Amino acid sequence: ESGGSGGLADLHIEERLHRYVVGGVDDMELRRRREAVDRANNAQGIAAGESERCSRIFEGDTINTDVTAPGATLALGLMFLQSGNKAIASSLALPDTHFLLEYVRPDFLLLRVVARSLILWNDVMPTSKWIEDQIPVVIKNSFGRMRASVQSTADLSDFANIETGAKKEPKKSDDGEMHSADHCESSPGEKKSGDTPFPEQDGDRQAIRQIHAHVVAGACFAIGLRFAGTGDESAAEAIGERLMDFLTLRDENDPLSVALRPEHPILEMCLGCSAIALAMVMAGTGDLDTLRLFKMLRWRCDDDIRYGTHMAFSTAIGLLFLGGGTCTLGRSPEDIAALVLAFFPRFPSSTSDNRYHLQALRHCYALAVKRRELVAVDVDTGEQVSVPIEIAFRESTTHPMKLEVPVLLRNTSDTLTKLNVVSERYYPLSLDLIENNLIEAGLTLFVKKRSGFLGHFQDPQSQRSLLVQAGSSSGQSALELIQSFTEDPRILAYAQYLCDIGGSKVGSNAQANGNGFAISEFCTNILHECLTGDKEDILPLYLSLRSAVDSIGADPYSTAVQTIWDVRLIRRYYEQHHLLVRGSERLVSPEFVAFLCELLDSFLIAKGVEDSSLESYFNSRCVESEKCRLGCFLVWYDVPFPTTSADLELMDHMEIAHDD
Numbered sequence: 001e002s003g004g005s006g007g008l009a010d011l012h013i014e015e016r017l018h019r020y021v022v023g024g025v026d027d028m029e030l031r032r033r034r035e036a037v038d039r040a041n042n043a044q045g046i047a048a049g050e051s052e053r054c055s056r057i058f059e060g061d062t063i064n065t066d067v068t069a070p071g072a073t074l075a076l077g078l079m080f081l082q083s084g085n086k087a088i089a090s091s092l093a094l095p096d097t098h099f100l101l102e103y104v105r106p107d108f109l110l111l112r113v114v115a116r117s118l119i120l121w122n123d124v125m126p127t128s129k130w131i132e133d134q135i136p137v138v139i140k141n142s143f144g145r146m147r148a149s150v151q152s153t154a155d156l157s158d159f160a161n162i163e164t165g166a167k168k169e170p171k172k173s174d175d176g177e178m179h180s181a182d183h184c185e186s187s188p189g190e191k192k193s194g195d196t197p198f199p200e201q202d203g204d205r206q207a208i209r210q211i212h213a214h215v216v217a218g219a220c221f222a223i224g225l226r227f228a229g230t231g232d233e234s235a236a237e238a239i240g241e242r243l244m245d246f247l248t249l250r251d252e253n254d255p256l257s258v259a260l261r262p263e264h265p266i267l268e269m270c271l272g273c274s275a276i277a278l279a280m281v282m283a284g285t286g287d288l289d290t291l292r293l294f295k296m297l298r299w300r301c302d303d304d305i306r307y308g309t310h311m312a313f314s315t316a317i318g319l320l321f322l323g324g325g326t327c328t329l330g331r332s333p334e335d336i337a338a339l340v341l342a343f344f345p346r347f348p349s350s351t352s353d354n355r356y357h358l359q360a361l362r363h364c365y366a367l368a369v370k371r372r373e374l375v376a377v378d379v380d381t382g383e384q385v386s387v388p389i390e391i392a393f394r395e396s397t398t399h400p401m402k403l404e405v406p407v408l409l410r411n412t413s414d415t416l417t418k419l420n421v422v423s424e425r426y427y428p429l430s431l432d433l434i435e436n437n438l439i440e441a442g443l444t445l446f447v448k449k450r451s452g453f454l455g456h457f458q459d460p461q462s463q464r465s466l467l468v469q470a471g472s473s474s475g476q477s478a479l480e481l482i483q484s485f486t487e488d489p490r491i492l493a494y495a496q497y498l499c500d501i502g503g504s505k506v507g508s509n510a511q512a513n514g515n516g517f518a519i520s521e522f523c524t525n526i527l528h529e530c531l532t533g534d535k536e537d538i539l540p541l542y543l544s545l546r547s548a549v550d551s552i553g554a555d556p557y558s559t560a561v562q563t564i565w566d567v568r569l570i571r572r573y574y575e576q577h578h579l580l581v582r583g584s585e586r587l588v589s590p591e592f593v594a595f596l597c598e599l600l601d602s603f604l605i606a607k608g609v610e611d612s613s614l615e616s617y618f619n620s621r622c623v624e625s626e627k628c629r630l631g632c633f634l635v636w637y638d639v640p641f642p643t644t645s646a647d648l649e650l651m652d653h654m655e656i657a658h659d660d
Contacts, residue, residue: 018091020072023065069108077115081333089119094136098203106210110218110345117222124226126235131219143212150259209262216242217270221345224277225336229328229411231285239278246271264304272312273345279319284328284408286321308347326373331411335368372409376445387426387447392418425450451531498523522546529589538587564635571597604633
């Protein structure tokens, strides 16, 4: 809470929690004890009043911070979570002198760093510099001098070895042990070259190592909470560097590692805390580099590795593959509280160890798990497919995020607003994520694939689509071409039985009718056109029009006038919309309509209609044998009905103009 609740102001919770953190005398607790004692004295006597005191531990007037400090520190941090209250954060500041640091346990400094980060939420940065800034200046300087001193000593030793060559042969002393010549010749009071000279003003070197390790681990844990579920590369890199430093201190035996290494239990606790922090950042991503690092950490297995260490590393690997890559961790205040409760940086020594943290609370991380998987399902096959998408953010300055589903939607600093499918293989799709609240519970996109394309799994580089393979299909049958990019049984049957029939022409009928191409060639052409134009449903219409053309060419005298009417309606529709001129896309190709019109014109001109037949028609005297041919002519050219004398006069004028 940023300002606290008005109804709780008289309880002074912040002041009491701070007193439990730093220690001292709790006036309210003393007053409560006096009142309890007075009530007991008045009722049952002195013995009953003393029953509230512990019979094993002497409870003085001061607060036992070893018991109260961890809970009070985290309580303050969660109470003012994400509030940015600098006054409360300053009360949890780390001591800045060696003298004051002697009065705070090193593991409590870890909790203070975490609590301060919870309060100053927006000040946490995913950088190594921010981690260094959390270390007190006196500790940072002392630790740096320790490192420099060891390095200079190691360099001098290497230089001495180079000057003297190989080591001298060891000599056997009177006690039977082997000693080097230098060791035997040195006097007891002399300072050995292997000793590390540390300045006396640096204080307790053991405390410096412990404080440095705990503060670094606490800073890593704070970054893990701040960037939980984001997959932030900067945060992962910063934590990974510290993990490698801890790993070097644990596994290496060089002089620098030995000099800077804290106690083994402390080092293992810091390793587990940092590993869980890195896992929180990369939760659900299944990052391989992070997995390799975790495998390096858990590789060591000996008597020095306790149960809690194995539990921490196993927890980190489980978070990395949270929900099989379909879930991540939330970042709401409730989620952060659950993560702090579950991953409290104090690990048990055995399966029955519940002294510092109840192990059942480790399962509270499940309260922060969010399903954020985004998948796409093909509506035709019902299978999951890979589709590129673009996600827009609320802030216009943020560039849209381009992803490829299936994908895990990670946490971001900005709010996701809109999702668009941007693949040329699938029909476009747009979803409003805020209005429908689709992200919080995961999302399934139902998409429909365009014809002539394979999915992204089968053809990642778009090299097997029909548009690409059509130009290089010489010597390849239509069936083989279609099979290379689709498995639709209807399309395959069409290609097999209507396209690939040996490549033979229709024969003399096709040549006589002036079609000039075989039925297999025609079916192949329209199949390619329908698939590339994503209109395979009109294949029957093309076949019907082709059948009409064949019927006119084969037996013109039996051709039904209804067929001519159908073709004429199609022609009129395209003429009204100027499609033959502009070439706009429609179901039936304008070129094919023009081709049909040209065929019918050629047929009617070739067969012709006698003048006597037209004259008989206008005189309402039509010969029975000419009705079929005359009907096709009249319908196709839209000749008016002879109902008035004006029509006869118009016909006469047309004949005169034709003769002239």
